[in-house]
Amino acid sequence: MDFAELVRGFPxxxxxxxxxxxxxxxxxxxxxxxxxxxxxxxxxxxxxxxxGTFGAIWTWAVxxxxxxxxxxxxxxxxxxxxxxxxxxxxxxGSVALLxxxxxxxxxxxxxxxxxxxxxxxxxxSYALMELxxxxxxxxxxxxPALLPxxxxxxxxxxxxxxxxxxxxxxxxxxxxxxxxxxxxxxxGKGIRAVAQDANTAALMGVNKSRVIxxxxxxGGLMAGVAAVFSDMKSGNTRYNIxxxxxxxxxxxAVLGGIGNLRGAAIGGLLLGLVENYGSALxxxxxxxxxxxxxxxxxxxFRPTGLLGESLGRARA
Amino acid sequence: xxxxxxxxxxxxxxxxxxxxxLPKSARIxxxxxxxxxxxxxxxxxxxxxxNIPGVWIPLYTTRNDMAAVLFYCAWIALLSLGLNVVVGYAxxxxxxxxxxxxxxxxxxxxxxxxESKLITEYNWFESPWPWLVTVPIAISxxxxxxxxxxxxxxxxxxxxxxxxxxxxxxxxxxIAKNQDWILNGDRGIPQVGHPPGKYPDGSAxxxxxxxxxxxxxxxxxxxxxxxxxxxxxxxxxxxxxAIREDEDAAELMGVPTFRFKLWAFAIGAAVGGLSGxxxxxxxxxxxxxxxxxxxxxxxxxxxxxGGAGSIGGALLGGFLVIYIPEWLRxxxxxxxxxxxxxxxxxxxxxxPTSLRYFIFGILLIIVMIFRPQGLWPNRRRAAELxxxxxxxxxxx
Numbered sequence: 169m170d171f172a173e174l175v176r177g178f179p180x181x182x183x184x185x186x187x188x189x190x191x192x193x194x195x196x197x198x199x200x201x202x203x204x205x206x207x208x209x210x211x212x213x214x215x216x217x218x219x220g221t222f223g224a225i226w227t228w229a230v231x232x233x234x235x236x237x238x239x240x241x242x243x244x245x246x247x248x249x250x251x252x253x254x255x256x257x258x259x260x261g262s263v264a265l266l267x268x269x270x271x272x273x274x275x276x277x278x279x280x281x282x283x284x285x286x287x288x289x290x291x292x293s294y295a296l297m298e299l300x301x302x303x304x305x306x307x308x309x310x311x312p313a314l315l316p317x318x319x320x321x322x323x324x325x326x327x328x329x330x331x332x333x334x335x336x337x338x339x340x341x342x343x344x345x346x347x348x349x350x351x352x353x354x355x356g357k358g359i360r361a362v363a364q365d366a367n368t369a370a371l372m373g374v375n376k377s378r379v380i381x382x383x384x385x386x387g388g389l390m391a392g393v394a395a396v397f398s399d400m401k402s403g404n405t406r407y408n409i410x411x412x413x414x415x416x417x418x419x420x421a422v423l424g425g426i427g428n429l430r431g432a433a434i435g436g437l438l439l440g441l442v443e444n445y446g447s448a449l450x451x452x453x454x455x456x457x458x459x460x461x462x463x464x465x466x467x468x469f470r471p472t473g474l475l476g477e478s479l480g481r482a483r484a
Numbered sequence: 485x486x487x488x489x490x491x492x493x494x495x496x497x498x499x500x501x502x503x504x505x506l507p508k509s510a511r512i513x514x515x516x517x518x519x520x521x522x523x524x525x526x527x528x529x530x531x532x533x534x535n536i537p538g539v540w541i542p543l544y545t546t547r548n549d550m551a552a553v554l555f556y557c558a559w560i561a562l563l564s565l566g567l568n569v570v571v572g573y574a575x576x577x578x579x580x581x582x583x584x585x586x587x588x589x590x591x592x593x594x595x596x597x598x599e600s601k602l603i604t605e606y607n608w609f610e611s612p613w614p615w616l617v618t619v620p621i622a623i624s625x626x627x628x629x630x631x632x633x634x635x636x637x638x639x640x641x642x643x644x645x646x647x648x649x650x651x652x653x654x655x656x657x658x659i660a661k662n663q664d665w666i667l668n669g670d671r672g673i674p675q676v677g678h679p680p681g682k683y684p685d686g687s688a689x690x691x692x693x694x695x696x697x698x699x700x701x702x703x704x705x706x707x708x709x710x711x712x713x714x715x716x717x718x719x720x721x722x723x724x725x726a727i728r729e730d731e732d733a734a735e736l737m738g739v740p741t742f743r744f745k746l747w748a749f750a751i752g753a754a755v756g757g758l759s760g761x762x763x764x765x766x767x768x769x770x771x772x773x774x775x776x777x778x779x780x781x782x783x784x785x786x787x788x789x790g791g792a793g794s795i796g797g798a799l800l801g802g803f804l805v806i807y808i809p810e811w812l813r814x815x816x817x818x819x820x821x822x823x824x825x826x827x828x829x830x831x832x833x834x835x836p837t838s839l840r841y842f843i844f845g846i847l848l849i850i851v852m853i854f855r856p857q858g859l860w861p862n863r864r865r866a867a868e869l870x871x872x873x874x875x876x877x878x879x880x
Contacts (some may be wrong), residue, residue, distance in 0.1 A: 207644055209782075271849050280856035281869060283571075289787040291848025292779055298842035415777070416648075422647045455656045460651035464637075467648055471640055483501060 174448045179326035181444045187332045188399060189440020190339035194394035196424070196432035197346060198264070198387025203337020204427035204477070205363045207282065207381045208272075211289035215296035215386050218265045220395025222300065223259035223334035224252040227312050234405070235310025245314040249334070249396065257392030264388030267292050268381055276380075301407035302331035308406045311399040335397040343433045344391055346386065350429060358382060363427070412456070419463045425473030434474060489763030522702055526551035526695045543552045545807075546814035547837065553810045558701040559763055561802030564786040565708055565795065566755025566845075571715060571784065572793035572862070577646040581654025581783055583633075584626045586660065586754040586775040590667060590759025591622040591803070593770040596677030609779040615677040619761045626757020627750050635747035638742060641731075653780055660772040672771025674763045688723035690765065697766045704762065708755060709795055715751070716795075724748055728793075789851060791858025793865045800860050808847065812840040 171313025174181070195217050202210040228234070228248060271288045308441065315330040322328075350356040361369035362379045370376045398413065399405055418437060439459055446458035466474070503511065508730070524530045531550050534543040544550045563585065569796040570578045595601045600607045637648045660667045667673070681689040681698060689696045715721055723744040726734035735741045763769050782805055790801025817838040823835040836843070851859065857869045 182835060194514070203643075207643075209646065224775045271853075277857060277858060278853075280852070283577075283788050283792055284852045284856035286577075286690065287785055288849050290785050290851045294841050294848065296843030296845075298839065298845065302832060302834065303827075305830070362813050373717045410780075415654075419647065421650070422644065426643070453662045454658070457655055457662075460655050464648055464651050467644060468636060471644060 170449060170451075174445060175472075177448055179324070181448055183236070183326070183328055183332055183448065185441035186437060187335050188444065189420075189437035190335055191394045191398050191401070191413070191437050192338055192417045193433045193436025194342060194390045194397075195413060196342070196421040196436045197420040197429060198425055199392045199418050200424075200429060200432040201359075201383045201387045204429075205359065205366075205380060206272075206285075208285045209289065209418070210387070211286070212267050212271075212296065212389060213294035213391065213412075214266070214417070215300075215409075215411035216260045216267070217391040217398075217417075218405070218410030219263050219296065219300060219393050220256040220388075221393035221399050221409060222304070222309070223256040224310055224396040224399045227252045227255040228312050228381055230256065233312040233314075235312055237312050239316060242315070249343030249400070250312055251394045252399075253338070253393055256395045258388040260383045260392030260395060261388035263296070264391070265381060267296075267343050268305075268384040272330045273377070273380075281287075297407055297410065300338075304353070306407060308404050310404045311402075313399065313403065315374060319417065324437055327481035331397075331400050333402065338393065339397070342390060346390065346428055346430060355379075355382060386434075416456075416459055419459055423463055423466060424471055425475040425477050427477040428431040428473070428475045431473055431475035438474075492544045496641040496744040511813070519706065520579070523644060525700050525716055526554050535735075542587075542814065542860070543811070544814075544816065545810045548810055548813065549694065552700055553807065555694040555698040555701065555766065556810075557803045557806045558698055558705060559759060560786055560797045560806050562708065562762075563756060563783045564707050564758065564790065564798040564802035565705065565712065566752045567783050568787050568790075568792065568795065569665070569712060569715075569755070569800035570748050570752035571787050572725040572791075573721060573728065574745055575724075576745060576748060577642065578649045578752065579777070579784065580649035580651070580656075581752070581756055582775045582777070582780040583649075583656045584756030585629060585763070585779075586653075586656050586772075587626045587629045587753075588622040588757030588775070589764040589770050590660065590673075590760075591625050592618045592764040593673040593676045594666065594763040595621065596663035597673050597675045601668065601677050606666075607745060609671075611704035612677060613745050615679050615761075616856060617764055622761040623754050623757045626760065627682065627754040627832070629745060630753025633753075633859055634746045636747045641741065650777065650780070653775065654777060657772050657775045657777075660775065668771070670771055670773075672769055672801065674769050675695045676770060678765050678768070685879070692766075692768065698763070701762055705756065705799070708758075709799075712751075712755075713795060720744065720747060785848060788858060789848065791861035792864070793861035794860055797858050801858070804859075805844075809840040809844050813837045814845055 172347070195213070198216065199210060202208055204215070231248060231251075233240070233248070240248065240318050271397045272285060275284055275288060315334070317329055317331075319327040320330050320333055348356075350359055358374045358379045359382065361372070361374050362376055366376055369379075398409075418438065420435040420439040421432045422435070423439060424431025424433070426432075439462070442462050443455050443459050446462075447455040450458070503514075505842070506514075528550070545553045555565040557788075563581065566584075567581045569574050570581070594602055595613045596615050600612065600614050602613065615655065625819030633652055634648070637645060639653075640648060659845050661670055663669065678688065678690040679694075683689055691698070714726070723739045724733070726737070726739050727741050731741055743787060752838065763774075767774075782803070786805040787798050788801070789804060790799065804808035814837055815821070821834075821836060823833065826832070827832045855861075857866050861869070
């Protein structure tokens with residue numbers, strides 16, 4: 169128990185925790201969207217994220233940047249990041265759509281039991297992870313350092329680097345955008361209707377298949393954005409990176425109340441913070457343990473997460 | 485595709501009907517012959533002649549010792565037999581099954597290894613215990629941990645239970661990995677005891693060779709199948725199925741659902757602990773890396789691939805999830821498949837050895853599309869699912 173460390177590092181721990189939490193939250197949104205509509209733990213979502221991390225690095229490689237190249241000028245770097253976000257989001261979104269169309273849709277057609285979906289998700293996860301492992305020779309791939317590491321804003325003991333600032337701003341924008349999309353648009357109304365009662369929604373003229381495909385794509389887009397920031401934060405990626413991050417993100421989704429978009433966002437940020445504070449307090453080797461302890465303790469007292477399950481109900 | 489599916493269905497059920505139609509004596513003889521076949525299987529003079537007729541593709545694994553592969557197959561089969569009670573019968577989604585396996589393996593390791601800190605540092609006892617004595621302790625501790633985990637968590641339903649069990653298994657793994665008091669962290673515990681038994685010439689049967697362990701596991705599995713089959717056909721088994729089908733209805737009809745769920749959990753955990761103690765005896769070394777979540781998921785895949793709720797299915801699934809990837813390793817040699825491909829100037833290892841889990845993942849997806857109820861489903865469950873398929877979903 170190192171309280172001195174916690175107090176001394178508090179501002180920095182808060183920033184890094186929020187940044188990590190924002191990445192968890194973006195991935196968690198994908199889990200929660202699919203769960204809210206299909207009641208399915210989409211195990212393959214972690215691999216959708218993993219492919220996004222490679223998508224970003226490949227995009228940068230096209231422009232001749234790898235882990236050894238120097239930092240480009242700031243406007244150029246921002247442009248490159250924007251390009252990588254678009255590329256990774258598109259790649260992740262299409263992989264998510266591919267999984268839905270080739271693996272889940274045939275099962276839904278046949279009204280297969282829920283466990284069949286689960287094992288299909290496991291199968292898809294194996295296939296994607298091993299395919300990428302083979303393609304990348306199971307090596308760690310480095311990302312270029314695009315933004316300078318010096319502090320941009322510093323108030324008192326609290327400071328933030330450009331990567332952290334960008335991660336938080338973009339993540340918040342994505343979350344607000346998704347929330348608006350689901351709550352205010354026609355498509356969002358369709359999603360909420362299918363989440364509430366798929367068959368009734370279909371009878372009312374909602375195209376169920378299209379809504380489900382849309383949900384997978386949205387989740388994939390969020391994972392793609394998270395992937396770019398994960399690359400920039402850790403500076404590298406690997407074919408098996410999705411596993412632990414996906415697990416944490418899923419925990420975050422459950423923490424907030426799975427099926428609930430705002431819950432996933434809050435759960436993600438909270439998990440990032442708690443993990444950081446906890447690892448300062450008990451030592452960093454316990455970081456992963458803290459996440460699960462918090463989750464289990466919370467589920468004892470609030471069995472449906474912080475905000476409860478509610479994609480289908482009015483307050484999504 | 486639909487026609488193909490129909491044909492596959494009618495063919496597989498025709499085999500089932502034909503087997504059912506045989507007299508009981510014939511069925512028992514067939515079963516005994518099959519068990520005898522399993523016992524002879526790890527012998528080289530026997531399996532060398534196993535080929536797909538006509539094309540001469542070996543059915544045994546050429547890259548790995550067949551006895552070792554069979555041992556791992558039997559190991560996962562025993563685990564999926566235990567998980568089948570939890571997932572297949574009681575319908576509780578348990579993603580942390582390897583936690584109980586870890587409890588069993590560590591118990592045996594701590595009590596039988598001369599390097600165990602219980603002896604070297606804490607002086608709880610003088611010399612390591614014999615392996616056989618520690619197995620019941622391992623099983624009871626695993627059972628106890630199942631009850632301890634189940635008591636507070638089994639009130640959670642469905643996917644929340646899944647995440648809590650997953651968290652529990654990860655917690656056990658991280659604690660085992662990080663702390664140094666007794667479990668030795670990543671360095672693990674070496675020199676775990678072996679099961680007793682000597683050949684007539686005085687040398688020990690159970691050393692590092694896989695074959696005797698495979699036979700031991702096979703025997704244990706046969707025993708466990710009898711126990712679980714009787715349990716499943718008793719009041720307990722009927723209560724489990726009632727809970728799986730509709731928990732609220734079962735509770736209203738007077739089934740004490742919580743108690744029976746706890747039973748399912750505890751029995752599954754005990755089988756997991758048993759498997760852990762057998763595995764520790766063979767591996768001779770226990771550390772946290774075996775208890776990864778990937779393995780829990782592999783066992784779950786085994787249960788569902790075989791067909792949840794059916795003992796034969798669980799065993800078949802457990803066999804296949806190890807055997808298919810291992811067998812794929814040898815396929816490349818037979819067909820002379822390329823080992824390396826060059827893409828964008830990079831040499832990529834495309835040998836079946838490298839791609840085997842990719843192929844396995846694709847196979848899982850394909851099997852689920854054609855047989856969502858699993859390869860060898862429980863008959864009652866298969867009928868329920870068939871019924872379900874008729875309730876066509878509204879407008880796709």
